[in-house]
Amino acid sequence: GQQVMQIPQYQHVQEGEDFTTYCNSSTTLSNIQWYKQRPGGHPVFLIQLVKSGEVKKQKRLTFQFGEAKKNSSLHITATQTTDVGTYFCAGRPGSTLGRLYFGRGTQLTVWP
């Protein structure tokens, strides 16, 4: 069964509003990665988090890894139309070498 749950499935925001997507695992993860897929495109790697409680920023994007290494979030401040796409988290359980488990993704729509 799916080991990484991601919510919400869809999010519609007005340009300038904030956006957050959440990822949860039933097992401890050795790391978590985030990917973005533009409409009609392929997933593209954004970032990897490895340490408990880690926070990383990329311009308006803030990524967090939970203290227990079982959850993560991606927060976008002041969304722009260029942020449109589907955001996926992907985690590697500590016992499974090399294989990532992808969440189902959050599809973000930004209204101008």
Added chain:
Amino acid sequence: NAGVTQTPKFQVLKTGQSMTLQCAQDMNHNSMYWYRQDPGMGLRLIYYSASEGTTDKGEVPNGYNVSRLNKREFSLRLESAAPSQTSVYFCASSDSRQETQYFGPGTRLLVL
């Protein structure tokens, strides 16, 4: 440096026909993966190859076979296509250490 390439880009099959999806990477990665993406289901792993000469089943392997031809190439074969296999297929590769996955542009398959 083309990254990950996939052929064909689009394909229409009739039920029962067979076909092979080709994938190649030029990044000297050890690991390669085949995913299918369906609306609302995220990325589901079909098969993966942790290294040349090895292949393992993912979440949804039924109806598919794979061949890791060499370090560069990983093909996915549908022996007898079914309408349920209508999907977008992505190939990906990763370095064993970094684990970041690099995706190809995808193959859009329609089975009638």
